[in-house]
Amino acid sequence: xxxxxxxxxxxxxxxxxxxxxxxxxxxxxxxxxxxxxxxxxxxxxxxxxxxxxxxxxxxxxxxxxxxxxxxxxxxxxxxxxxxxxxxxxxxxxxxxxxxxxxxxxxxxxxxxxxxxxxxxxxxxxxxxxxxxxxxxxxxxxxxxxxxxxxxxxxxxxxxxxxxxxxxxxxxxxxxxxxxxxxxxxxxx
Amino acid sequence: xxxxxxxxxxxxxxxxxxxxxxxxxxxxxxxxxxxxxxxxxxxxxxxxxxxxxxxxxxxxxxxxxxxxxxxxxxxxxxxxxxxxxxxxxxxxxxxxxxxxx
Numbered sequence: 001x002x003x004x005x006x007x008x009x010x011x012x013x014x015x016x017x018x019x020x021x022x023x024x025x026x027x028x029x030x031x032x033x034x035x036x037x038x039x040x041x042x043x044x045x046x047x048x049x050x051x052x053x054x055x056x057x058x059x060x061x062x063x064x065x066x067x068x069x070x071x072x073x074x075x076x077x078x079x080x081x082x083x084x085x086x087x088x089x090x091x092x093x094x095x096x097x098x099x100x101x102x103x104x105x106x107x108x109x110x111x112x113x114x115x116x117x118x119x120x121x122x123x124x125x126x127x128x129x130x131x132x133x134x135x136x137x138x139x140x141x142x143x144x145x146x147x148x149x150x151x152x153x154x155x156x157x158x159x160x161x162x163x164x165x166x167x168x169x170x171x172x173x174x175x176x177x178x179x180x181x182x183x184x185x186x187x188x
Numbered sequence: 189x190x191x192x193x194x195x196x197x198x199x200x201x202x203x204x205x206x207x208x209x210x211x212x213x214x215x216x217x218x219x220x221x222x223x224x225x226x227x228x229x230x231x232x233x234x235x236x237x238x239x240x241x242x243x244x245x246x247x248x249x250x251x252x253x254x255x256x257x258x259x260x261x262x263x264x265x266x267x268x269x270x271x272x273x274x275x276x277x278x279x280x281x282x283x284x285x286x287x288x289x
Contacts, residue, residue: 001277001288002239004255005264020238020286029233036231048226056226067229086268092286117268120275124285127278137274141259145279145288151250158247 001122005088013085017041021097029097031104032070038089039077051079074108078115086118094133095125102129106136113137152182242286251288 005016017038021029043052055076059066068076081087089109094102113119123133124145133140147155156178163169254260254277263275279285 001255003243004289008264018235018239019233020235033231033233037233037235040227040230040233041235043230044227048223052226052230053222056229059229088264113273120263120271120273122263122275122277124277124279124288126281130276130278133274133276137272139272140274140276141263141272143254143257143259143275143277145251145254145277145283145285147251147283148253151253151284154248155250158250 002090005090009086009088013083015042015045015084015087016090017087018090019092021091021093021095023093023096026096026098026101029101031101031108032068032073034097034101034105035070035073035077035108036068039073039080042077042080042087049080052076070104070108074111078112081112081116081119084118086120087116088120088122090122090124092124094123095129102132106133110136147185149182149186152185153178156181246287246289249289251284254288 002016002018005014008014009016018041019034019037021034039052043049055068055072059068091105094105097105109121113121121137123140127144130142160169160174160177259275262271263273277285277288
């Protein structure tokens with residue numbers, strides 16, 4: 001989705017930024033650090049805005065480089081988003097973030113979106129976090145992702161074409177794979 | 189699993205860079221160095237690396253129907269403040285949510 005959005009954004013003042021939550025990196029992915037990653041991608045696109053440079057210079061004088069706290073990070077994000085035509089924030093596998101970080105992240109996003117009409121947020125995750133998302137975004141639109149028969153078949157075809165032991169394959173086995181796997185999946 | 193693990197290592201490495209941040213400040217100079225310092229100060233995470241591996245491993249047009257749904261198009265194209273800003277693509281583990289184009 002990031003790639004689709006980037007294609008559309010090319011040449012316009014539209015920012016597309018992404019985050020991948022990782023179960024194995026839960027502790028490192030604090031809310032401030034995740035929002036920081038969004039901000040970092042935003043400002044990597046061009047020159048670093050003056051207000052961020054100033055805040056950095058001030059922070060540098062305190063204990064040789066104090067990091068931003070969450071409320072400051074939220075304020076800076078709001079300010080940096082204003083001049084953009086539109087910003088798409090894509091957060092993958094939200095269910096893999098630590099529950100306490102997730103709530104804080106959703107709350108922070110809620111606060112930013114409230115004053116940023118140019119912002120769109122795409123979340124992906126397992127269905128069980130649905131209620132949690134609804135607490136912060138009651139009207140969030142859901143798209144259930146269920147692979148179609150066509151998806152499964154084209155996935156299998158590509159994987160079979162790239163098979164590393166093609167000698168073990170014959171027409172009959174290939175036909176069985178193409179028939180049985182899509183069947184079994186649709187029964188799930 | 190592997191890309192995930194690489195990502196973790198990547199994060200940890202970046203953290204190391206952060207702990208020695210004070211030294212970097214002392215050594216580096218010039219506008220490029222300052223830019224680099226600011227980016228690291230904002231966040232050590234580099235999701236671009238993970239994105240590259242997702243792009244590489246994505247298979248053909250699998251799942252592209254999601255991009256054609258009314259829900260997605262509306263979220264994407266509708267004028268600001270006329271649209272619900274949050275879209276949630278939900279699905280069981282392994283259905284390919286990450287790999288949607």
